[in-house]
Amino acid sequence: MNNWFMLTVVGKDRPGIVAHVTAALFDGGCNLGEASMMRLGGNFTIMLMVQYKGNAKSLLGIIAAVTSSLDLHAHVDKIEGELHRHMVPDVRITVFGADRAGIVAKVTGVLAEAGLNILNLESDVGGAKKQPIYIMHIEGCATEGIESLQSALDIVIKEGIEASITPVETLIG
Amino acid sequence: MIEILVYPDERLKQVARPVERFDKDLRTFVVELEETMRAGPSCVGLAATQVGNPQRIAIVDVSIKPKIKSHGRILLINPEITARDGVVVGREGCMSVPDYTGNVIRAERISLTTCDLNGERKLYQLEGFEARAVQHEIDHLDGMLFLDRLVSRRDDLFRRKTYK
Numbered sequence: 001m002n003n004w005f006m007l008t009v010v011g012k013d014r015p016g017i018v019a020h021v022t023a024a025l026f027d028g029g030c031n032l033g034e035a036s037m038m039r040l041g042g043n044f045t046i047m048l049m050v051q052y053k054g055n056a057k058s059l060l061g062i063i064a065a066v067t068s069s070l071d072l073h074a075h076v077d078k079i080e081g082e083l084h085r086h087m088v089p090d091v092r093i094t095v096f097g098a099d100r101a102g103i104v105a106k107v108t109g110v111l112a113e114a115g116l117n118i119l120n121l122e123s124d125v126g127g128a129k130k131q132p133i134y135i136m137h138i139e140g141c142a143t144e145g146i147e148s149l150q151s152a153l154d155i156v157i158k159e160g161i162e163a164s165i166t167p168v169e170t171l172i173g
Numbered sequence: 174m175i176e177i178l179v180y181p182d183e184r185l186k187q188v189a190r191p192v193e194r195f196d197k198d199l200r201t202f203v204v205e206l207e208e209t210m211r212a213g214p215s216c217v218g219l220a221a222t223q224v225g226n227p228q229r230i231a232i233v234d235v236s237i238k239p240k241i242k243s244h245g246r247i248l249l250i251n252p253e254i255t256a257r258d259g260v261v262v263g264r265e266g267c268m269s270v271p272d273y274t275g276n277v278i279r280a281e282r283i284s285l286t287t288c289d290l291n292g293e294r295k296l297y298q299l300e301g302f303e304a305r306a307v308q309h310e311i312d313h314l315d316g317m318l319f320l321d322r323l324v325s326r327r328d329d330l331f332r333r334k335t336y337k
Contacts, residue, residue, distance in 0.1 A: 084272045089264075169238065169302055170264040170274050173218035173309040 004033065004081030005050045005059055011072035013044040020066045025050060028062030033081055038122075044072070049081055088170050089119050089139040091146055093153070095163045099125055099132040107136070107156055107163065114152035115144030139168070175209045175224040177268050180318060185269055189222050189229045189314040191251045195292040199230075203248065203290065207232050213268050218306045220249075220313030223269050231310035235303045243303055249287045252311055256284040263305055265319040275323045279305045 009021060018037060025032065033049030052059050056076040067074045093116075095107050108118070120139040127133035142149050146167055153163045178184055192199060202221070210219035210232055217238065220231035231249040235241055259281030266274040283304045285297040299307055309319060 086272050086274070088266070088274050168264050169241070170266055171218075171302065171305055171309060172213065172216050172266045172268065173220075173233070173306050173313075 002081060003052055003054075004079050005052055005056060006077045006079045007046075007048045007050045007059070007063075008075040008077075009044070009046050009048070009063075009067065009072050011044050011067075011070060013039050013042055014070070017044050017070060017072065018046065020070065021046070021048075021063055021072075024063045024066045028059075029053065030059070030062065033083060041125075049079070051081065087117075087119055087141060089141060089168050090170075091116070091140055091142045091149060092166045092168050093136075093138040093140070093149070093163065094166075095136040095138070095156075095161060096133060097161045099127070099134040103134055103161060104136065106159075107153075107161065108138075110152040110155055111138075111140075111149060114148040115142060116149055116152075117141040117143055174212060175205055177209065177213075177219075177223050178225055180270050180320070182269075184225055184227070185222060185313070185318060186316045187222065187227050188316045189220075189227045191229050192288070195250075195288070195290060199250075200290055202226065203230065203232070206230065207246075210234070216268055217302075218310045219268065220310045222313040222316070229314045231314060233303070233306045233310055235306050238302065241302045242300065244297060244299070247285075247287070247297065247303075247307065248289060249285075249307065249310060249314075250289070250292075252285060252287040252307070252314070254280075254283045254285055254308070254311065258282040261301075261305075262324065263302070265305070265309060267309070267319055269313075270318060270320060273320075275319065276325070277305075277309075277319050277322045278324055279308045283307065 031051040035046060035048040037046040056078060059076050060074055063074060118138055118140040123136040125132050125134055149165055153165055157163055206219055206221060209224060210216055217235045218233040221228050229251045234246040236243040236245050257280035260278055261281045262276050262278050264274050265277045282300040285299055285307055286294050289295055
């Protein structure tokens with residue numbers, strides 16, 4: 001059976017959402033794959049690989065009671081479920097600075113041109129309310145070498161963004 | 174070549190017993206263990222536990238990695254970490270846990286005592302990646318996997334206090 005769907009659920013955060021949603025999926029005969037849940041700006045967000053014999057519409061039906069009672073929005077896409085093919089990152093990049101429009105586009109733009117394949121990206125807005133700061137962590141593969149990425153980062157560093165790159169040497173033992 | 178056990182094989186959870194006889198069998202086993210380790214692509218260490226031999230034996234060799242400080246091949250027989258200093262987060266994977274890597278906190282520097290094939294104690298001062306490899310292998314001898322020590326990316330800085 002290779003009937004994989006990507007289920008996205010978004011709503012106001014409160015305790016117990018994951019438990020309620022996954023219980024409904026289990027009761028509906030679904031199998032779960034990989035998932036990522038994040039609280040973003042006080043909102044609950046999750047993306048969840050779901051293996052299910054029916055179609056997208058009936059999958060939404062399985063969680064309808066839960067999403068309606070917790071006031072959540074759900075969305076389903078049919079996907080290829082590629083398990084057991086993890087890529088291992090070889091670089092970690094940290095970026096931070098005073099929050100301003102365009103940081104992500106600027107940084108990821110120069111990095112993409114220098115051969116970065118992003119595997120993971122997380123960002124937060126922190127600092128004081130009046131002086132917000134932006135912090136971003138990226139893990140990825142340097143397909144054209146780490147020096148190429150360092151030169152790319154030097155461009156944004158000149159423009160006043162703090163950015164550093166560290167090689168990730170994965171130990172296999 | 175010896176078959177490598179893969180989690181959730183229960184034998185990976187066994188605590189290995191100390192080596193008592195420094196004989197021909199031990200030497201033969203160490204050769205086989207090393208061959209098996211070197212056959213794994215980018216593998217820098219292997220413990221006897223991972224091949225179903227519950228004795229306190231492992232091999233570490235991080236010299237295949239460029240730009241990393243190395244003592245070459247280190248034979249671990251009845252190894253003991255006698256001192257630890259500093260903590261550092263690094264990414265680990267394992268021949269016994271295919272297709273998964275994760276972040277683990279380890280001591281940055283360690284003092285290690287270990288026996289050679291004749292039972293003579295040797296002392297090493299290790300740091301960084303090599304120290305991490307030795308801690309990973311000694312964990313295997315204690316029935317622990319890196320999965321037992323995972324930290325999430327976001328927690329890296331906050332879990333340090335709970336390091337054991």
